[in-house]
Amino acid sequence: MRKNAVVPYAIIAVLGVLTVVIISFVGINQRADIQQAQDGGGEQTEQTQEGETAGGDADAVYQANCAACHGADLSGGAGPELTQVGSQYSADEIADIVQNGIGAMPAQSQVAGEELSALSEWLSEQQ
Known part of the structure; x- marks a missing residue:
């Protein structure tokens, strides 16, 4: 059995x-x-x-490339908040950081040309 x-x-x-x-x-x-x-x-x-x-939509570039780490509303997450990044860095400095990375942030080489200009200008206005 x-x-x-x-x-x-x-x-x-x-x-x-x-x-x-x-x-x-x-x-x-x-x-x-x-x-x-x-x-x-x-x-x-x-x-x-x-x-x-091409129309200068920096927010769309940010949402596609940055929001995953820095938050959809710039409030931070895996990366630091960017709500006042313009008070710390100029547009040129921001462009350099995006292209080359800084600290734990890797370079975002996929953002270049007109997209990079629009994004860095827009972020430099965040104060």
């Missing part, structure tokens, strides 16, 4: 292991798809940003 009692547990264990293996393979495939979508999505975002900033 004990052998029969063990069989259901063995079946459940085998089914559990098979389920984990199947989910792992599905996850690996989804991971590749997500990575590919992010790579393709990044290009679309950059194109959209260039189009938006």
Whole structure:
């Protein structure tokens, strides 16, 4: 009678292991798809940003490149708050910080040209 009692547990264990293996393979495939979508999505975002900033929309550049660390409202988060960054740095200094990084902040080389000018001017006005 004990052998029969063990069989259901063995079946459940085998089914559990098979389920984990199947989910792992599905996850690996989804991971590749997500990575590919992010790579393709990044290009679309950059194109959209260039189009938006051609009109001088520094807020759109900030939201796309800075808000994740510095907060959507400049209030800070992983990075320091920027509500009064203009009282500490000039537009040129801000542009240099964005391009080259400072402290724990990495360089944001994807922000360049007209976008960089618009962003640094806008941030220098935050006082």
